[in-house]
């Protein structure tokens with residue numbers, strides 16, 4: 001193939017790939033916006049906050065570096081689960097309650113209160129609701 005033809009092919013490949021990349025980004029944006037609206041938090045801040053509070057030592061959490069703990073359930077797909085901790089219907093206000101004080105919800109749960117502040121809980125919950 002001559003140089004001109006291969007440039008042309010590369011151009012076509014780029015033209016085809018660009019809208020695809022945009023479409024993927026778009027879907028991600030929609031999820032992030034919906035999760036922010038549900039919780040009043042910023043999903044982009046969730047991963048760092050979860051690392052700060054040590055959630056990763058007990059949970060496997062997609063998108064959180066080093067989060068491969070096996071003590072608690074994996075949080076992949078948590079947005080689509082019906083119950084939180086097997087006891088609370090999965091709704092934003094309940095997620096905030098659980099993150100801040102799980103033992104107040106279920107005195108027998110093994111998940112400790114790690115001292116998450118109300119505003120940090122909103123950002124963490126926002127991120128969790130992007131995990132569909």
Ligand code: HEC
Pocket residue numbers: 050053054055056057058059071072073075078081083084085086098099106108109110111112114116124128
């Ligand atoms: C010491 C281990 C430990 C730490 C630290 C911990 N968790 Fe948990 N977590 C658990 C366990 C165990 C459960 C299961 C609780 C149950 O079903 O009673 C759980 C359950 C959950 C659930 C409900 C999952 C489901 O499928 O119902 C969420 C959400 C959650 N944790 C988020 C967090 C977040 C966010 C943090 C950090 C702020 C965190 N956890 C820190 C152990 C932990």
